Amino acid sequence: MPGDYYDILGVDRNANKEDLKKAYRRLARQYHPDVNKEAGAEERFKEINRAYEVLSEPETRSRYDQFGEAGVSGSGGFNYGDMGDMGGFADIFETIFSGFGGGMGTGGTRRRTGPTKGDDLRLDLKLDFREAVFGGEKEIRIPHLETCQVCKGDGAKPGTGAKTCPTCNGQGQVRRATRTPFGSFAQVTTCPTCNGQGQIIEEKCEVCNGAGRRQVTEKLKSPFPEGLMMEPV
Incomplete structure (x- = not known):
């Protein structure tokens, strides 16, 4: 049975989010299997991950405070905690995808409806230990559809209709x-x-083949904060 999560992180029960993050970073550096080869370090690292995973989220922390391990035993799994620290990253995706959405028109037809806002985008990034602890930036590639600049989205060859x-x-x-x-x-x-x-x-656009949109790949620099939750190994 796992020990008390507050004791595992070495914080009191009134610890705030910043206290939890500092404790997790310190212990993660100390017990990560890539750094600490002592017997028991790997299990200790797993306990630290689990404790921070539960206590860093207000909802799971509240359940743990009320019911202990029984209140969170079904909520396992990995998450990145509060991604609000990533600043305007979500806004970048909204800018890219705000004009996309709605089904693709079938070749040889033109769409009557205007663009609609697309669904939220979720990407999984693999981080190594140092990146997760100290933060950093990665380049990501996002394929998406954008309005064809040749036919301006109507799917017809320029000069025709x-x-x-x-x-x-x-x-x-x-x-x-x-x-x-x-x-x-x-x-x-x-x-x-x-x-x-x-x-x-009558004559399809040669660039988009009458679809009115074409597939492009957007390159973005994805920042991620230090002290992210790490997946147990």
Whole structure:
């Protein structure tokens, strides 16, 4: 059974977040298996990781204070704690992806809806011991879709345009009437020619092949703070 998490980190029960971080950094340096080869150092390091993982998060710390290990036994797993220390990193991603989202248009069609905000982005970064303790910066590559600069997003070759779909006459839907012994029934389906857009592109943009968007890769410098939670080894 694990010992008291406060005792493991050597802090009192009123320790604040900064106290916990300082204690964790000091003990992580001392007991990390890459640094300390003594017997028992690896197990001690795991205990330190687990204690900090629980106490650094207000929710799990509150459960631990009330119920002890039983209150957090199902909340195992690795997390980076409070990522608010990473400053405007989330804002960088929001800038990149704010104009993206919504489904990709099928080739030969043009989209009617404007851009919508995409989902939040989550990336997993592998850090070595020194990076986790002292912090630093890594370059990451993010593939994403952006509006084609040649056709400006409409999917048509410059100098050309779209024409009314001859199958649905610009309605985007096809109505079929079916006669049965019980009477006539009308069935409305999405036009298979224009995929519901009502228009078709005569000549597709050669750069994006009529999609209106193209795949690009963005390079970013990802800062990460010192004293991050480390995954038990």
